[in-house]
Amino acid sequence: MAPLGDLEPRLKDLMLAGLAGDNAAHTKLLRELAAALRRYYARRLGGGAADVEDLVQDTLIAVHTRRGTYQSDMPFTAWAYAIAHYKLVDLYRRQGRRPTVPLESAGALFAPDDHEAWTAAGDLDHVLATLEPKAAAVIRHTHIEGLSTKETAALTGQSESAVKVGVHRGLKKLIARFGGRSDHADR
Template identity: 50%
Template sequence: MAAELEDRLKALMLRGQAGDAAAWRELLTLLGGRLRAYFARRMDRSAASDVEDLVQETLLAVHRRRMTYDPTQPFTAWAHAVARYKLIDHWRRNRIRQHVPIDDVAEWLTEPETESPSARGDLDRVLSSLPEKQQRLVRDVKIEGLSLAEAGARIGLSEGAAKVSLHRALKALISRNSGVED
Protein backbone atom coordinates (compact mmCIF):
# COMPACT_ATOMS: atom_id res chain seq x y z
CA MET A 1 0.00 0.00 0.00
CA ALA A 2 2.70 2.51 1.00
CA ALA A 3 4.79 1.65 -2.06
CA GLU A 4 1.76 2.10 -4.30
CA LEU A 5 1.04 5.50 -2.76
CA GLU A 6 4.69 6.52 -3.14
CA ASP A 7 4.61 5.50 -6.80
CA ARG A 8 1.39 7.41 -7.41
CA LEU A 9 2.58 10.58 -5.65
CA LYS A 10 5.94 10.44 -7.39
CA ALA A 11 4.30 9.99 -10.81
CA LEU A 12 1.99 12.94 -10.13
CA MET A 13 4.96 15.06 -9.02
CA LEU A 14 6.92 14.23 -12.16
CA ARG A 15 3.92 14.98 -14.38
CA GLY A 16 3.33 18.21 -12.45
CA GLN A 17 6.96 19.23 -12.89
CA ALA A 18 6.50 18.66 -16.61
CA GLY A 19 3.55 21.08 -16.65
CA ASP A 20 0.52 18.77 -16.26
CA ALA A 21 -1.84 21.03 -14.29
CA ALA A 22 -4.37 18.27 -13.58
CA ALA A 23 -1.66 16.01 -12.13
CA TRP A 24 -0.37 18.91 -10.05
CA ARG A 25 -3.85 19.60 -8.60
CA GLU A 26 -4.32 15.93 -7.82
CA LEU A 27 -0.91 15.76 -6.12
CA LEU A 28 -1.63 18.81 -3.97
CA THR A 29 -5.05 17.44 -3.02
CA LEU A 30 -3.65 14.05 -1.99
CA LEU A 31 -0.72 15.63 -0.22
CA GLY A 32 -3.00 18.10 1.58
CA GLY A 33 -4.93 15.26 3.21
CA ARG A 34 -1.74 13.55 4.37
CA LEU A 35 -0.36 16.85 5.68
CA ARG A 36 -3.54 17.57 7.68
CA ALA A 37 -3.21 14.22 9.43
CA TYR A 38 0.54 14.72 9.97
CA PHE A 39 0.15 18.17 11.53
CA ALA A 40 -3.00 17.33 13.51
CA ARG A 41 -1.12 14.53 15.32
CA ARG A 42 1.58 16.97 16.34
CA MET A 43 -0.53 19.98 17.34
CA ASP A 44 -2.73 20.77 20.30
CA ARG A 45 -6.42 20.13 19.59
CA SER A 46 -7.13 23.84 20.02
CA ALA A 47 -4.77 24.65 17.15
CA ALA A 48 -7.03 23.57 14.26
CA SER A 49 -6.44 26.85 12.43
CA ASP A 50 -2.68 26.38 12.86
CA VAL A 51 -2.97 22.95 11.27
CA GLU A 52 -4.68 24.40 8.21
CA ASP A 53 -2.14 27.24 8.05
CA LEU A 54 0.71 24.71 8.16
CA VAL A 55 -0.91 22.64 5.42
CA GLN A 56 -1.21 25.71 3.20
CA GLU A 57 2.35 26.88 3.97
CA THR A 58 3.70 23.43 3.17
CA LEU A 59 1.74 23.08 -0.06
CA LEU A 60 2.97 26.51 -1.11
CA ALA A 61 6.56 25.51 -0.28
CA VAL A 62 6.15 22.28 -2.27
CA HIS A 63 4.84 24.35 -5.18
CA ARG A 64 7.66 26.88 -4.99
CA ARG A 65 10.37 24.24 -4.53
CA ARG A 66 9.00 21.63 -6.94
CA MET A 67 11.95 21.95 -9.29
CA THR A 68 14.36 21.01 -6.48
CA TYR A 69 12.80 17.56 -6.16
CA ASP A 70 15.22 14.87 -7.32
CA PRO A 71 13.23 12.17 -9.16
CA THR A 72 15.79 9.53 -8.19
CA GLN A 73 14.69 9.93 -4.55
CA PRO A 74 11.40 8.98 -2.86
CA PHE A 75 8.83 11.77 -3.11
CA THR A 76 7.34 11.19 0.33
CA ALA A 77 10.73 11.65 2.02
CA TRP A 78 11.17 14.98 0.22
CA ALA A 79 7.63 16.11 1.08
CA HIS A 80 8.10 15.03 4.70
CA ALA A 81 11.25 17.13 4.96
CA VAL A 82 9.37 20.19 3.70
CA ALA A 83 6.53 19.55 6.18
CA ARG A 84 8.91 18.95 9.06
CA TYR A 85 10.73 22.23 8.45
CA LYS A 86 7.43 24.12 8.28
CA LEU A 87 6.38 22.56 11.60
CA ILE A 88 9.71 23.40 13.23
CA ASP A 89 9.44 26.99 11.93
CA HIS A 90 5.93 27.22 13.41
CA TRP A 91 7.13 25.96 16.79
CA ARG A 92 10.04 28.40 16.77
CA ARG A 93 7.84 31.37 15.82
CA ASN A 94 5.46 30.51 18.64
CA ARG A 95 8.18 29.47 21.11
CA ILE A 96 6.71 25.99 21.43
CA ARG A 97 8.94 23.16 22.63
CA GLN A 98 7.91 19.77 21.25
CA HIS A 99 9.59 16.40 21.25
CA VAL A 100 8.36 14.14 18.50
CA PRO A 101 9.45 10.51 18.63
CA ILE A 102 10.94 9.30 15.38
CA ASP A 103 8.31 6.53 15.29
CA ASP A 104 5.67 9.21 14.65
CA VAL A 105 6.95 9.81 11.14
CA ALA A 106 7.06 6.16 10.09
CA GLU A 107 3.85 6.43 8.08
CA TRP A 108 5.59 8.88 5.74
CA LEU A 109 8.32 6.52 4.83
CA THR A 110 7.79 3.87 2.22
CA GLU A 111 10.94 2.03 3.12
CA PRO A 112 13.49 2.30 5.90
CA GLU A 113 15.54 5.43 5.50
CA THR A 114 19.17 4.66 5.06
CA GLU A 115 21.87 7.17 4.72
CA SER A 116 24.10 6.59 1.77
CA PRO A 117 27.69 6.01 2.90
CA SER A 118 28.85 8.15 0.00
CA ALA A 119 26.53 10.99 1.05
CA ARG A 120 27.92 10.87 4.61
CA GLY A 121 31.44 10.84 3.21
CA ASP A 122 30.68 13.79 0.92
CA LEU A 123 29.20 15.76 3.81
CA ASP A 124 32.15 14.98 6.06
CA ARG A 125 34.59 15.93 3.29
CA VAL A 126 32.88 19.25 2.57
CA LEU A 127 32.54 20.19 6.23
CA SER A 128 36.13 19.17 7.04
CA SER A 129 37.34 22.35 5.33
CA LEU A 130 35.74 24.39 8.12
CA PRO A 131 36.99 25.03 11.65
CA GLU A 132 35.51 22.55 14.16
CA LYS A 133 33.06 25.02 15.75
CA GLN A 134 31.68 26.01 12.35
CA GLN A 135 31.33 22.35 11.37
CA ARG A 136 29.31 21.77 14.53
CA LEU A 137 27.11 24.83 13.88
CA VAL A 138 26.33 23.72 10.32
CA ARG A 139 25.45 20.22 11.51
CA ASP A 140 23.37 21.40 14.48
CA VAL A 141 21.42 24.15 12.72
CA LYS A 142 21.16 23.00 9.11
CA ILE A 143 21.04 19.23 9.57
CA GLU A 144 19.69 18.65 13.09
CA GLY A 145 17.31 21.64 13.06
CA LEU A 146 18.46 23.29 16.29
CA SER A 147 17.96 27.00 16.80
CA LEU A 148 20.98 29.29 16.66
CA ALA A 149 20.71 29.83 20.42
CA GLU A 150 20.70 26.07 21.10
CA ALA A 151 23.54 25.34 18.69
CA GLY A 152 25.58 28.27 19.99
CA ALA A 153 25.11 27.16 23.59
CA ARG A 154 26.48 23.72 22.69
CA ILE A 155 29.79 25.23 21.62
CA GLY A 156 29.91 28.17 24.01
CA LEU A 157 28.77 30.99 21.71
CA SER A 158 26.01 33.55 22.11
CA GLU A 159 23.14 33.42 19.63
CA GLY A 160 24.52 36.46 17.80
CA ALA A 161 28.02 35.01 17.58
CA ALA A 162 26.59 31.69 16.38
CA LYS A 163 24.62 33.51 13.68
CA VAL A 164 27.72 35.31 12.42
CA SER A 165 29.82 32.15 12.54
CA LEU A 166 27.19 30.10 10.72
CA HIS A 167 26.86 32.79 8.05
CA ARG A 168 30.62 32.79 7.53
CA ALA A 169 30.71 28.99 7.40
CA LEU A 170 27.98 28.82 4.77
CA LYS A 171 29.60 31.58 2.75
CA ALA A 172 32.92 29.70 2.86
CA LEU A 173 31.24 26.45 1.78
CA ILE A 174 29.45 28.16 -1.08
CA SER A 175 32.58 29.89 -2.34
CA ARG A 176 34.69 26.70 -2.08
CA ASN A 177 32.11 24.58 -3.84
CA SER A 178 31.37 27.05 -6.60
CA GLY A 179 35.01 27.54 -7.44
CA VAL A 180 34.96 31.15 -6.19
CA GLU A 181 37.46 32.12 -3.51
CA ASP A 182 37.27 35.23 -1.30
Protein backbone atom coordinates (compact mmCIF):
# COMPACT_ATOMS: atom_id res chain seq x y z
CA MET A 1 0.00 0.00 0.00
CA ALA A 2 3.04 2.21 0.24
CA PRO A 3 2.72 3.77 -3.25
CA LEU A 4 -0.59 5.39 -2.34
CA GLY A 5 1.34 8.08 -0.49
CA ASP A 6 2.70 9.83 -3.60
CA LEU A 7 0.07 8.41 -5.95
CA GLU A 8 -2.78 10.32 -4.30
CA PRO A 9 -1.48 13.87 -4.84
CA ARG A 10 -0.29 13.05 -8.38
CA LEU A 11 -3.56 11.50 -9.54
CA LYS A 12 -5.59 14.17 -7.78
CA ASP A 13 -3.67 16.88 -9.65
CA LEU A 14 -4.31 15.10 -12.95
CA MET A 15 -8.00 14.76 -12.11
CA LEU A 16 -8.42 18.41 -11.12
CA ALA A 17 -6.59 19.50 -14.28
CA GLY A 18 -8.89 17.24 -16.33
CA LEU A 19 -11.96 18.70 -14.61
CA ALA A 20 -10.70 22.14 -15.59
CA GLY A 21 -10.60 21.01 -19.23
CA ASP A 22 -7.01 19.74 -19.68
CA ASN A 23 -7.10 16.99 -22.35
CA ALA A 24 -3.59 15.68 -21.80
CA ALA A 25 -3.96 15.40 -18.02
CA HIS A 26 -7.25 13.57 -18.37
CA THR A 27 -5.83 11.10 -20.92
CA LYS A 28 -2.83 10.44 -18.70
CA LEU A 29 -5.10 9.82 -15.73
CA LEU A 30 -7.27 7.38 -17.68
CA ARG A 31 -4.14 5.47 -18.79
CA GLU A 32 -2.90 5.11 -15.22
CA LEU A 33 -6.33 4.09 -14.04
CA ALA A 34 -6.64 1.52 -16.84
CA ALA A 35 -3.47 -0.20 -15.66
CA ALA A 36 -4.56 -0.18 -12.01
CA LEU A 37 -8.05 -1.41 -12.88
CA ARG A 38 -6.68 -4.21 -15.06
CA ARG A 39 -4.57 -5.51 -12.15
CA TYR A 40 -7.40 -5.07 -9.64
CA TYR A 41 -10.04 -6.86 -11.73
CA ALA A 42 -7.64 -9.60 -12.84
CA ARG A 43 -6.99 -10.41 -9.18
CA ARG A 44 -10.70 -10.52 -8.40
CA LEU A 45 -11.93 -12.32 -11.51
CA GLY A 46 -9.02 -14.70 -11.82
CA GLY A 47 -7.66 -13.22 -15.04
CA GLY A 48 -10.48 -14.06 -17.50
CA ALA A 49 -9.06 -11.64 -20.08
CA ALA A 50 -12.25 -10.67 -21.97
CA ASP A 51 -14.26 -10.11 -18.79
CA VAL A 52 -11.49 -8.06 -17.24
CA GLU A 53 -11.02 -5.81 -20.28
CA ASP A 54 -14.78 -5.25 -20.65
CA LEU A 55 -14.99 -4.23 -17.03
CA VAL A 56 -11.94 -1.97 -17.32
CA GLN A 57 -13.55 -0.16 -20.27
CA ASP A 58 -16.94 0.06 -18.59
CA THR A 59 -15.30 1.56 -15.51
CA LEU A 60 -13.22 4.03 -17.53
CA ILE A 61 -16.36 5.25 -19.30
CA ALA A 62 -18.08 5.66 -15.91
CA VAL A 63 -15.09 7.54 -14.52
CA HIS A 64 -15.14 9.80 -17.57
CA THR A 65 -18.87 10.50 -17.82
CA ARG A 66 -19.41 10.86 -14.06
CA ARG A 67 -16.24 12.76 -13.26
CA GLY A 68 -18.33 15.72 -12.12
CA THR A 69 -19.10 13.76 -8.94
CA TYR A 70 -15.48 14.08 -7.87
CA GLN A 71 -14.80 17.06 -5.63
CA SER A 72 -11.48 18.18 -4.24
CA ASP A 73 -12.75 17.79 -0.65
CA MET A 74 -11.95 14.05 -0.77
CA PRO A 75 -9.09 11.77 -1.83
CA PHE A 76 -9.13 10.92 -5.53
CA THR A 77 -8.06 7.34 -4.85
CA ALA A 78 -11.09 6.80 -2.59
CA TRP A 79 -13.40 8.07 -5.34
CA ALA A 80 -11.80 5.89 -8.02
CA TYR A 81 -11.79 2.85 -5.77
CA ALA A 82 -15.48 3.27 -4.90
CA ILE A 83 -16.34 3.28 -8.62
CA ALA A 84 -14.11 0.28 -9.36
CA HIS A 85 -15.68 -1.64 -6.48
CA TYR A 86 -19.19 -0.68 -7.55
CA LYS A 87 -18.57 -1.90 -11.10
CA LEU A 88 -17.29 -5.24 -9.79
CA VAL A 89 -20.32 -5.72 -7.52
CA ASP A 90 -22.58 -4.75 -10.43
CA LEU A 91 -20.93 -7.39 -12.66
CA TYR A 92 -21.50 -10.06 -10.03
CA ARG A 93 -25.11 -8.99 -9.73
CA ARG A 94 -25.63 -9.18 -13.50
CA GLN A 95 -24.06 -12.64 -13.52
CA GLY A 96 -26.53 -13.67 -10.86
CA ARG A 97 -23.85 -14.18 -8.25
CA ARG A 98 -24.25 -12.93 -4.76
CA PRO A 99 -22.54 -9.57 -4.78
CA THR A 100 -20.44 -10.00 -1.68
CA VAL A 101 -17.24 -8.16 -2.29
CA PRO A 102 -15.53 -6.95 0.85
CA LEU A 103 -15.09 -3.20 0.92
CA GLU A 104 -11.39 -2.53 1.22
CA SER A 105 -9.38 0.63 1.48
CA ALA A 106 -8.62 2.55 -1.69
CA GLY A 107 -5.13 1.00 -1.65
CA ALA A 108 -6.60 -2.24 -2.99
CA LEU A 109 -7.12 -0.66 -6.41
CA PHE A 110 -3.59 0.66 -6.63
CA ALA A 111 -1.75 -2.26 -5.04
CA PRO A 112 1.17 -3.66 -7.05
CA ASP A 113 0.66 -7.21 -8.27
CA ASP A 114 1.63 -9.51 -5.42
CA HIS A 115 -0.52 -12.43 -6.48
CA GLU A 116 2.29 -14.86 -7.35
CA ALA A 117 4.35 -14.22 -4.25
CA TRP A 118 1.27 -14.74 -2.16
CA THR A 119 0.36 -18.14 -3.63
CA ALA A 120 3.99 -19.29 -3.47
CA ALA A 121 4.07 -18.51 0.24
CA GLY A 122 0.85 -20.47 0.65
CA ASP A 123 2.28 -23.49 -1.17
CA LEU A 124 5.40 -23.40 0.97
CA ASP A 125 3.33 -23.48 4.14
CA HIS A 126 1.49 -26.53 2.85
CA VAL A 127 4.69 -28.36 1.99
CA LEU A 128 6.34 -27.60 5.32
CA ALA A 129 3.23 -28.68 7.20
CA THR A 130 3.84 -32.25 6.02
CA LEU A 131 6.99 -32.39 8.17
CA GLU A 132 7.25 -32.69 11.91
CA PRO A 133 6.99 -29.21 13.44
CA LYS A 134 10.60 -29.32 14.68
CA ALA A 135 12.02 -30.15 11.25
CA ALA A 136 9.75 -27.60 9.57
CA ALA A 137 10.95 -24.93 11.97
CA VAL A 138 14.66 -25.44 11.30
CA ILE A 139 14.14 -25.50 7.53
CA ARG A 140 12.06 -22.33 7.75
CA HIS A 141 14.78 -20.59 9.78
CA THR A 142 17.74 -21.68 7.69
CA HIS A 143 16.31 -21.78 4.16
CA ILE A 144 13.50 -19.22 4.12
CA GLU A 145 14.36 -16.64 6.75
CA GLY A 146 18.07 -16.94 5.95
CA LEU A 147 19.41 -17.52 9.46
CA SER A 148 22.73 -19.28 10.00
CA THR A 149 22.98 -22.72 11.58
CA LYS A 150 24.34 -21.10 14.70
CA GLU A 151 21.48 -18.61 14.99
CA THR A 152 18.94 -21.35 14.37
CA ALA A 153 20.53 -23.51 17.05
CA ALA A 154 20.32 -20.65 19.53
CA LEU A 155 16.72 -19.91 18.57
CA THR A 156 15.46 -23.50 18.81
CA GLY A 157 17.64 -24.58 21.73
CA GLN A 158 19.30 -27.41 19.80
CA SER A 159 22.97 -28.06 19.12
CA GLU A 160 24.36 -26.92 15.78
CA SER A 161 24.90 -30.48 14.61
CA ALA A 162 21.30 -31.37 15.53
CA VAL A 163 20.11 -28.44 13.38
CA LYS A 164 22.27 -29.60 10.46
CA VAL A 165 20.98 -33.14 10.72
CA GLY A 166 17.39 -31.91 11.07
CA VAL A 167 17.63 -29.73 7.98
CA HIS A 168 19.28 -32.47 5.98
CA ARG A 169 16.70 -35.12 6.88
CA GLY A 170 13.80 -32.76 6.46
CA LEU A 171 14.89 -31.68 2.99
CA LYS A 172 15.47 -35.30 2.02
CA LYS A 173 11.91 -36.13 3.04
CA LEU A 174 10.54 -33.21 1.08
CA ILE A 175 12.51 -34.22 -2.01
CA ALA A 176 11.21 -37.75 -1.70
CA ARG A 177 7.66 -36.50 -1.32
CA PHE A 178 7.50 -33.61 -3.79
CA GLY A 179 10.63 -33.82 -5.93
CA GLY A 180 9.94 -37.10 -7.79
CA ARG A 181 8.90 -36.98 -11.43
CA SER A 182 6.30 -39.73 -11.04
CA ASP A 183 4.60 -37.48 -8.52
CA HIS A 184 4.10 -34.68 -11.05
CA ALA A 185 2.30 -36.91 -13.51
CA ASP A 186 -0.80 -37.47 -11.41
CA ARG A 187 -1.14 -33.91 -10.16
